[in-house]
Amino acid sequence: MRVRMTAAAAGLVLLTGCGAADMTKQASPFANAQGAKTVTLSVQSWVGAQANVAVAQYILEHELGYRVDTVQVDEVPAWDALSQGRVDAILEDWGHPEQEQRYVDDKKTIARGGDLGVTGHIGWYVPTYFAQQHPDVTDWKNLDKYAPLFRTAESGGKGQLMDGSPSYVTNDKALVKNLKLDYQVVFAGSEAAQITQIRQFAKEKKPFLTYWYAPQWLFKKVPMTEVKLPPYKEGCDADPEKVACGYPHTPLEKYLNADFARTGGRAAAFLRKFKWTTEDQNEVSLMIADQKLTPEEAAKKWVDSHESTWRAWLS
Amino acid sequence: MATITAPALRVTVPGFLKHRAVHKLLALALAAAVLVPIAHAHWPGTTWPDALTIDLSDPLTRVSDWIIDNRDSHPLFLYFFGHISNAVVLSVRAVYLVLLGLGWAGVTALGALVAWRVAGPRLAVGTAVAFLTCGLLGMWVPTMQTLALMVVAVLASVAVGALLGLAAGLSDRMDRALRPVLDTMQVLPAFAYLLPVVLVFGIGVPAAVLATVVYAAPPMARLTSLGLRGADKEVLEAVESLGATARQRLLTARIPLARKELLLGLNQTIMMALSMAVIASVIGGGGLGDRVYQALASVDVGAALTAGIPIVLLAVVLDRVTAAAGRGTGESRRTRGTYALLAATAAVAVLGRLTGRLDWPETWTLGIAEPVNRAVDWMTEHLYSGVPVVGGTADWAAHFTTWVLDPLRDGLQWLPWWSVLLLVAALAWLIGTWRTALTAVLAMAAIGVLGVWQPSLDTLSQVLAAVAVTLVLGFATGVAAARNERFERLLRPVLDVFQTMPQFVYLIPVVALFGVGRAPAVAAAVVYALPAVVRITTQGLRQVDAAALESARSLGATGGQQLRQVQLPLARPALLLAVNQGVVLVLAVVIIGGLVGGGALGYDVVFGLAQGDLATGLVAGAAIVCLGLMLDRVTQPADRRAKKGA
Numbered sequence: 001m002r003v004r005m006t007a008a009a010a011g012l013v014l015l016t017g018c019g020a021a022d023m024t025k026q027a028s029p030f031a032n033a034q035g036a037k038t039v040t041l042s043v044q045s046w047v048g049a050q051a052n053v054a055v056a057q058y059i060l061e062h063e064l065g066y067r068v069d070t071v072q073v074d075e076v077p078a079w080d081a082l083s084q085g086r087v088d089a090i091l092e093d094w095g096h097p098e099q100e101q102r103y104v105d106d107k108k109t110i111a112r113g114g115d116l117g118v119t120g121h122i123g124w125y126v127p128t129y130f131a132q133q134h135p136d137v138t139d140w141k142n143l144d145k146y147a148p149l150f151r152t153a154e155s156g157g158k159g160q161l162m163d164g165s166p167s168y169v170t171n172d173k174a175l176v177k178n179l180k181l182d183y184q185v186v187f188a189g190s191e192a193a194q195i196t197q198i199r200q201f202a203k204e205k206k207p208f209l210t211y212w213y214a215p216q217w218l219f220k221k222v223p224m225t226e227v228k229l230p231p232y233k234e235g236c237d238a239d240p241e242k243v244a245c246g247y248p249h250t251p252l253e254k255y256l257n258a259d260f261a262r263t264g265g266r267a268a269a270f271l272r273k274f275k276w277t278t279e280d281q282n283e284v285s286l287m288i289a290d291q292k293l294t295p296e297e298a299a300k301k302w303v304d305s306h307e308s309t310w311r312a313w314l315s
Numbered sequence: 316m317a318t319i320t321a322p323a324l325r326v327t328v329p330g331f332l333k334h335r336a337v338h339k340l341l342a343l344a345l346a347a348a349v350l351v352p353i354a355h356a357h358w359p360g361t362t363w364p365d366a367l368t369i370d371l372s373d374p375l376t377r378v379s380d381w382i383i384d385n386r387d388s389h390p391l392f393l394y395f396f397g398h399i400s401n402a403v404v405l406s407v408r409a410v411y412l413v414l415l416g417l418g419w420a421g422v423t424a425l426g427a428l429v430a431w432r433v434a435g436p437r438l439a440v441g442t443a444v445a446f447l448t449c450g451l452l453g454m455w456v457p458t459m460q461t462l463a464l465m466v467v468a469v470l471a472s473v474a475v476g477a478l479l480g481l482a483a484g485l486s487d488r489m490d491r492a493l494r495p496v497l498d499t500m501q502v503l504p505a506f507a508y509l510l511p512v513v514l515v516f517g518i519g520v521p522a523a524v525l526a527t528v529v530y531a532a533p534p535m536a537r538l539t540s541l542g543l544r545g546a547d548k549e550v551l552e553a554v555e556s557l558g559a560t561a562r563q564r565l566l567t568a569r570i571p572l573a574r575k576e577l578l579l580g581l582n583q584t585i586m587m588a589l590s591m592a593v594i595a596s597v598i599g600g601g602g603l604g605d606r607v608y609q610a611l612a613s614v615d616v617g618a619a620l621t622a623g624i625p626i627v628l629l630a631v632v633l634d635r636v637t638a639a640a641g642r643g644t645g646e647s648r649r650t651r652g653t654y655a656l657l658a659a660t661a662a663v664a665v666l667g668r669l670t671g672r673l674d675w676p677e678t679w680t681l682g683i684a685e686p687v688n689r690a691v692d693w694m695t696e697h698l699y700s701g702v703p704v705v706g707g708t709a710d711w712a713a714h715f716t717t718w719v720l721d722p723l724r725d726g727l728q729w730l731p732w733w734s735v736l737l738l739v740a741a742l743a744w745l746i747g748t749w750r751t752a753l754t755a756v757l758a759m760a761a762i763g764v765l766g767v768w769q770p771s772l773d774t775l776s777q778v779l780a781a782v783a784v785t786l787v788l789g790f791a792t793g794v795a796a797a798r799n800e801r802f803e804r805l806l807r808p809v810l811d812v813f814q815t816m817p818q819f820v821y822l823i824p825v826v827a828l829f830g831v832g833r834a835p836a837v838a839a840a841v842v843y844a845l846p847a848v849v850r851i852t853t854q855g856l857r858q859v860d861a862a863a864l865e866s867a868r869s870l871g872a873t874g875g876q877q878l879r880q881v882q883l884p885l886a887r888p889a890l891l892l893a894v895n896q897g898v899v900l901v902l903a904v905v906i907i908g909g910l911v912g913g914g915a916l917g918y919d920v921v922f923g924l925a926q927g928d929l930a931t932g933l934v935a936g937a938a939i940v941c942l943g944l945m946l947d948r949v950t951q952p953a954d955r956r957a958k959k960g961a
Contacts, residue, residue, distance in 0.1 A: 029408035029520050030460055030601060043609070072609045073599060076927030077518045080383065082598060086519045102383070109387075159946065166918065169923030189912030193831040260724070 030069060039260075039267045040069045042078045042087040045165055047217060048190050051258040051284035052116065054295035056274055058303055059310055064266050068158040074167035076263045079255075081107040088260040089102045089271050092116055094169050104255070111261040113254030117275040118215060122169065122247035124161070129205055134222040140179060140229050147182040149207045158184040162210040164194035172211055172245040175229070178244040181210070195289075198222055214279040216286040273313040280306065322775020338531060341670060346661060347737050354733045360543045363732045363763035364769040375506060375930035386517070400521040403467065407520055411463035413804075419450050421664030421676045424460070428656045430632070434639030442636065445628035452683065454603065454625045455675035460590055461602030461629070464520065468527035468588045476532040476584060477577075480539020484573075485565075490540060502947040504903040505594050507922055510932045513598050513924065523592065523600030526818045538580030559843025582637040589630055589651045590817035594907065597924060603629075607819055611826065611910060616691045617684030619823040627816055634815040691827045698828075712834035715780075719832050722775035728769060735772075736760060743949040746891065755948035758941040767938045773915035774942060777833055781840040781901045788895065789845050793852025794878065803853060810846040818843055818904050826911050836917070844900035848893045855889020856882050859914065895950040902943055916942070 028040055039060055043053040053070055060066040073081050079099040081087045090113075103110040110276055136142045148157030161183045163172055172185045188194040194210065195218060201208045202222040212224060229246030236245040254271065261268050279300070287298035303310060358364030386392050414422055423446040430438035449458040483490040508526045516522040544570045554568045596604030606622035698707055727735070736817050739759050743752035762771045796803040802836075821839040829835040867881045883890070909917025916935045923932015 028601070029404045029463070030411060045609075069601075071599060071601060072596075072605060073518060074925035074927075077599070077924065080927065081518045084519065086516055086517075086599065107384075107387075165925070166922040187912070187918070188915075189831050189910070189918075192615070193912060196830065283846070294682075294684075 004267060006256045007049065008009070028069070029073075037065070037265075037267070038067045038069055038090045039264070039271075040071060040086070042073050042082065042090045043070045043166070044075060044078070044092065045072065046048050047062055047285045047289045048118075048215060048293050049092045051179050051298070052274075052289060053286070054299035055276075055284060055310075056091060056271065057122075057297065058194060058299035059134070059313070060267060060270065060305075061139060063314060064270060066267055074165075075169070076167070079103055079110070082255060082257050082311060085257050088257050088264065088267075089113065090255045091271070091274070093255055094120055094122075095248070095253075096169075098110065109258050111258045113256045113261070113272050115275060116252040116254055118252045118278050118281055120213060120215070120250045122211070122213045122253050124172075124227040125210055126210065126227060127202060127205075128223040128225045130207040131225040138225055138227050140181070140227055143209070145183045145226065146207070146209075150183070150209050155184040155186055159209065161185050162194060162197065162208060162247050163187045164191040164211060165189070168211075169247075170235060171240060171247070174241055174243045178242065190252050215282055217282050217289055220282075220286065273315075275313070276309060278308070334529045336745055339749075340741065343741055343744065351733055351737075352696065355731070359729045361729060363766075363768035367764060368766040369764055371934055372772045372930040374864055375933055376928075379929040382514060396515055399525070400516055403521040403524045406467045407463050407524065410466045411459060414459045414463055417664045418667035419446075419455055420667040421660060423447060423450075424663040425656075425660040426632075428659055430636050434636050434654060437633055438632075438639060440630050445625075445632045448628055450675040451681050452621050452624060453675075453681075454606070457601075457603045457622065458625050458629070461626075464524060464527070464592050464595075464600060464602060465585075465588055468524050468531065468592060469585055469959050471524070471528045471589060472531040473535055473581060474585050475528060476535025476580065477539050479532070479536035480580070481543070483536065483540035484543025484569075485495075487724040490544075493536070493540075497533045498535050499944060499947075500529075501537075502899045503940055503943050504590050504906045505530055505915065506906045506909075507904075507936045507943070508591070509595070509598050510920065510923065510929060510936045514929050514933070517653065518599035522598050523595035525945060526595055526598065527588050527591040530591040531584045534583035534587060535580040538583070539573070540708075542580075543569050543577030545576070546572040548951070550906045576639065578640055581640075582634065585637055586630065586815060587631050589626070589633065590819075593626055593817045593819045596819075597910075597921070604819060607823070608910075611822060615684070615688065616823060616827040617687035618686050621682075623820045623823050626820055627812075631812060634811075653791055666774060667768050689756045694827065707831055708828045712829040712832065712838075715837070716832060719780050720776060720837070723780055724773050727772040727776050732763060732768065739945060739949060743890060743951075747948065747951045751948040751951050755945045758945040758948070761941045762938050762945075763933050765938055765941075767916065767919070767934060770915045770919060770935070771942055774902075774917065776909070777837055777840075777905045777913065777915065778898065778902050778942075778946065781837045781844070781905060782894075782898050784837070785841045785844045785848055785897050785901060788841070789848030789893065789897065790852055790890070792845075792849045794856065796849065796853040797856035797882075798874075800880075806849070810850055813842070813846040814850075818907055821904060821905065822911050831912035833908070833913055835911050836905055837914030839908060839911075840901040842903035843904045847900055849895045851889055851893040851896060854885075855886035855893070858889070859885045891950070891952040895947065895952070898946045898950050899943065902939075902946055 023103060029039075035109065038057075041053050041056065043050055047069070057068040060068050071081075071087060075094070076096065076099065076227070078087060078090055079096060082090055083103045106114060108113075124140075125255055131138055134146065137146055150159035150161075151157070152160045159182060161172060161176060161181075163170055163185050166187055168191075175181075176183050188197055194258055198208065198210060198218065199222065209227070210224075215264065218224075230244060232246045232248045237243045237248075254274070256264070256268060261272075264271075282303050284298050287293045287301060291298075293301070341397065351739055358366060378386060417425060419642050425442050427443040428440045430442040437926065481495060483493045490700050507531050511530070512522040512526045516525065551564065551568055553894075559567065592600060592602070594601065594603035596608040599605075603622050603626050607619050607626070610616070610619035610622065670768075694708075730738075736756055736759055740752050740756045743755040762768060792806070796806050800924070822835075825838045825842075826837040829838055863881055863885060864877060867877050872880065905913060906917040906920070907913075909915070909921045912918075916939050920932050920933030920939070923929055923935060
């Protein structure tokens with residue numbers, strides 16, 4: 001018995017190697033099973049990101065013969081997972097300068113993957129039917145005047161500014177405080193919950209004020225108008241506590257794990273070249289979110305009708 | 316019915332207790348009279364005074380940054396945590412590859428044959444059907460991922476738990492040291508375990524497995540120790556008189572005698588591991604839980620159900636098979652049976668490999684997501700709001716929020732902080748001992764010191780509302796079941812299924828019915844805690860001395876009088892236990908409710924994980940631990956210690 005135990009212990013030591021074990025170099029245990037070449041993509045919770053991943057997955061599987069795993073990781077932890085190689089690529093990043101500095105420039109564990117081709121913009125929005133009745137609501141200075149109209153059960157006597165998922169890029173709490181607005185930020189908990197709420201408000205033509213972003217397919221269903229916040233200037237959002245300006249227009253970026261970028265072969269090359277337009281993304285997003293197609297079906301439809309676009313990514 | 320139970324409880328406190336209760340209250344009032352004016356003079360206001368808080372976010376952020384920066388260079392990580400993480404990855408991968416190598420037919424055959432060996436043909440068929448359903452739903456690969464994670468986590472939990480249990484079972488000192496720790500671990504919500512492991516190991520499978528081990532090992536340790544201690548003294552003496560050494564005694568007498576407890580421990584460990592393995596999807600555990608998590612993020616009830624059904628099936632099958640093993644059927648012909656089993660599995664696996672059918676064939680899947688979503692859409696259109704007379708589910712949720720949750724939360728937050736502490740002390744002391752009262756007050760004070768007083772009271776208000784609903788429903792159902800044999804027989808399988816389901820699964824239907832917010836979180840908590848409360852209440856009422864009931868009946872008491880004046884007072888310990896269990900279970904789910912808009916502490920944990928802001932998450936996690944501790948101690952009957960583990 002003792003001999004067997006010693007042998008087992010020795011085997012374990014051999015297996016793990018007596019030396020150092022760098023846990024930042026350990027891939028997911030589910031990757032590359034049975035010799036299949038696997039790519040793990042991080043899919044964020046908004047539909048636009050699902051559209052990117054669905055199309056990339058479809059082409060990787062059907063044109064390049066990879067097996068694709070998708071993992072839902074929130075934005076900031078996804079950077080950590082990407083750096084550790086547990087995820088191979090993020091296809092749509094909305095700007096995380098702190099993480100970019102740490103992982104791309106300092107530690108060099110993440111490589112830039114180029115533009116996605118879509119420019120994103122975050123802002124505060126009111127429904128267009130409300131903005132037409134009260135045109136002056138589109139300036140933040142007049143928001144307090146309308147606060148009583150935006151009141152709900154969860155906002156406790158103040159106007160409600162609806163935010164979606166806690167994981168999204170947002171300065172709204174600081175903005176409300178620093179602009180001294182009579183509003184309360186209420187998190188719906190997830191984007192889907194926020195969309196459900198917006199649609200219910202819109203159905204009853206009620207006023208609401210919400211954190212929202214473009215490109216987004218919902219604009220096609222519920223037209224919304226942006227409220228002008230103090231204009232964005234380079235560096236005005238440097239201190240998250242003291243932000244008092246609106247959000248920038250961000251060209252969305254792709255990021256690859258540095259090792260994957262070097263050794264990922266055709267998959268890595270393809271993901272670097274993957275670049276489409278806002279219209280393309282919205283087309284796939286609408287199919288997923290509004291027509292309730294599965295991401296795979298939506299991707300197939302898009303791929304079948306846009307061969308010239310994606311052929312260029314494979315060359 | 317249930318409205319009667321509450322006053323009946325208070326009225327019938329035995330006389331001597333009433334005196335002690337008065338003494339305790341007097342002592343507290345005295346302490347309050349001295350301390351409150353001082354506290355009030357120094358720190359006026361209702362919320363916890365700022366002067367008494369410690370801001371941990373800066374040091375915690377620094378620690379978290381340091382860990383991320385040094386994870387690939389510091390020796391502690393390279394030579395210790397790195398190896399642990401590596402071992403986890405390698406073993407999960409090995410199990411996963413074996414499962415994939417067996418193919419779907421091989422795994423199904425293996426599962427069914429194992430179930431046949433330990434539990435008979437009926438469960439074997441059930442196991443096979445369960446596995447095939449997983450495949451049919453298109454969830455084969457995620458199911459195998461969860462299974463691989465589970466196998467590794469359960470083996471590790473059993474090893475760790477058995478070692479700790481052995482130590483506690485053989486040494487009194489170890490027992491005294493371990494018991495309070497294990498007791499406390501048992502009452503903590505699963506969510507609180509996630510953050511510390513993420514801090515060290517980062518998002519991913521290693522962190523998920525380790526959190527699962529920490530969560531699932533305590534029941535094994537506790538029951539191992541219990542089994543070893545409970546061994547028949549006479550048998551042990553007989554073995555000793557035969558001249559056996561200590562080690563022989565342990566191996567030939569004590570461990571075999573504890574077989575039943577050991578298998579019960581295994582059963583509990585497996586169920587808790589499954590529950591945690593699913594929740595661990597929040598920290599990148601992958602598998603079925605991840606599918607549920609993804610679907611919840613997009614409120615896609617159909618997709619959530621598609622992944623939820625395999626979880627439920629796994630839970631039921633694992634529970635039944637391990638429970639049957641505990642009862643000890645199919646003992647004989649062990650070795651020959653094992654070989655036959657291995658041979659049969661190998662044959663099926665080889666057959667699968669030869670025919671090239673290792674992966675579940677894509678054409679054999681059944682998409683239930685779409686019809687389910689259509690049903691949910693129909694429900695939201697027709698049941699959600701504006702139903703004549705009764706109102707819709709969304710209206711109920713809104714009313715519950717405005718009329719119950721809001722006043723409760725505002726009321727708690729309106730109370731001065733010292734009065735909350737006093738209330739906690741009074742309740743805990745009345746139900747338990749001065750020791751439980753002290754722990755409860757200290758835990759509550761710690762919440763204030765951590766600077767999360769307000770969100771904690773928000774969570775507390777949700778817990779209180781959920782517990783109240785749970786107790787009303789649970790006691791009513793329990794009383795009905797205790798009085799009506801047939802009703803209980805109908806109820807039992809339902810309770811069995813509900814009690815084995817992982818907490819995560821409950822979030823799916825409530826989102827479909829009530830949307831998002833605090834009300835669905837409370838609803839999920841009620842459904843989760845109800846079975847335990849019903850069961851304990853029924854058992855408590857059943858165990859009431861038959862002679863006492865008989866004499867009451869001979870005195871001409873009606874059914875209602877018997878219940879009020881004999882059964883309920885005599886079942887008081889069981890009812891208190893039901894309250895205690897209810898509180899602990901409700902807290903666990905209210906916290907997870909942060910994923911569906913529950914807000915407060917659960918939201919802080921989700922936020923901390925989502926934004927990589929571990930400081931916020933860890934502080935909230937610590938507050939959850941304190942809240943759990945406080946709630947458990949407040950409702951802990953003085954004599955629970957003797958009863959626990961029975």
